[in-house]
Amino acid sequence: MLSPACSFTRSAVRLLPRRTRAGGCAWCRHISVKPGDLKPKTVPPRYLGQPSPFTHPHLVKHGEVTPGLTQTEFELRRQKLALLIEAHTDKLGPPASSGNHVAVVLSHPIRYMTNDIPYPFHQNQDFLYLTGFLEPDSALVLYGRTRPDQAILFVPRRDPGRELWDGPRAGRDGAAALTGIERVHSTEELGLVLKSLKGTQLWYDSSQPAHSRLHQTHILPTLEAGPAPRSLRPLIHSLRAIKSPAEVSLMREAGRITAQAFRRTMALSQGDVDESVLFAKFDFENRIHGANFLAYPPVVAGGNRANTLHYINNNQIVKDGELVLLDGGCEYFGYVSDITRTWPVNGQFSAAQAELYEAVLEVQRSCLSLCSPGVSLDHIYSSMLALLGRQLRRLGILRADTSDSDALKAARRFCPHHVGHYLGMDVHDTPDLSRSQPLQPGMVITIEPGLYICEDNDQAPEHFRGLGVRIEDDVVIREKGAPLILSSGAPKTVADVEKACGMG
Structure with missing residues (x-):
């Protein structure tokens, strides 16, 4: 605030x-x-x-x-x-x-x-x-x-x-x-x-x-x-770019509505499920709880389709044992949310899925801790790449002796998008503002690291191939203390995600 x-x-x-x-x-x-x-x-x-x-x-x-x-x-x-x-x-x-x-x-x-x-x-x-x-x-x-x-x-x-x-x-x-x-x-x-x-x-x-x-x-x-x-x-x-307290309140409500929609959409995921069903459920839950409409066509991408960053066909079957990545948000009286969660449609992460997911979650938490006045989105992005490079080595996707510069190059390949963007009345809000400028109290941004390993990537260990994970939260920069996470109600830890999936 x-x-x-x-x-x-x-x-x-x-x-x-x-x-x-x-x-x-x-x-x-x-x-x-x-x-x-x-x-x-x-x-x-x-x-x-x-x-x-x-x-x-x-x-x-x-x-x-x-x-x-x-x-x-x-x-x-x-x-x-x-x-x-x-x-x-x-x-x-x-x-x-x-x-x-x-x-x-x-x-x-x-x-x-x-x-x-x-x-x-x-x-x-x-x-x-x-x-x-x-x-x-x-x-x-x-x-x-x-x-x-x-x-x-x-x-x-x-x-x-x-x-x-x-x-x-x-x-x-x-x-x-x-x-x-x-x-x-x-x-x-x-x-x-x-x-x-x-x-x-x-x-x-x-x-x-x-x-x-x-x-x-x-x-x-x-x-x-x-x-x-x-x-x-x-x-x-x-x-x-600088939100008033009233604007933050509207964005808080947009985040709350969408977080609840994620929770209830996860609960619908019981084994094989059509992406279009998850889309419809997510849309319904946003609108029935007060959203005017979705903020943008959501990504509902099962299995290897999560590695297509702007996949919006949302018309294939997510098979039992696969992950689904849902990137969606709502508009609430002129202000939007933009949240991404990734979960197993059968309600239980496999060992490889959980390992990759935890790696992205650890990077995301570190990036969230950097969200304070004076720090730029570009600086957080550079930090994200360095952190992802370390995770790629730890996961065995890169050799342990890979140099830092080569790890950064690999991180750009496995996560080809920025760490985040400005958020407000639009999803990619105020695009004329540089991401190199220092963040100020009242700015709202997204933090959304990911790792995407296509099924035909023969350089990665076989058990990671075909997995795509992104975790995205909406963040208000505050004068002092920790940032305000508008999307905190959407399940994020492995335990919370599995619990939400089991609520159906």
């Missing part, structure tokens, strides 16, 4: 917004918004397209935008982003530091699998991080320098015809009441507002637009008329 004096809250107290402003801002006057429109509003007594305190009081408390996250927290995020833009603007020097700086973040559109059949909608995480708003075809415009408390949200208009087919929309009044953003306008007015901002430096990620139609219609004309935009994503990701 973050300390009360964490960077998230330290600068925020003095940045609380002035709720009313005579006459509104220039943008709002330009599109005829009256000062009276800016008064706080109660949540409309109707469904807003997402849970609200009125329709889902069991999930969303008064003052929250999404479960567990308040209007104030979202407001502080926007203010911190504005301050980051200001800080980076000052570094650029004149003329970049002169004039207004405006950030634009687009929502995702609805995507279709075929004709008019949509995929389940999943919001752009950067837009969600700054607004909490879950509708497609929306946008956020944020002052980056002169008025760090100013934001405008653009949302789709209410449309009874479309709502008949797609469900209710929040509209301007619903979005304003739910998010706490005072200035909310229809998405069609986005281009008009941006056109009025001549001479403004735009902060916007144009290389991979989140919403191609909004980009083409509203953003592109502004880009063609002004200076090249500056990338906003690295600044948002630097904020997303």
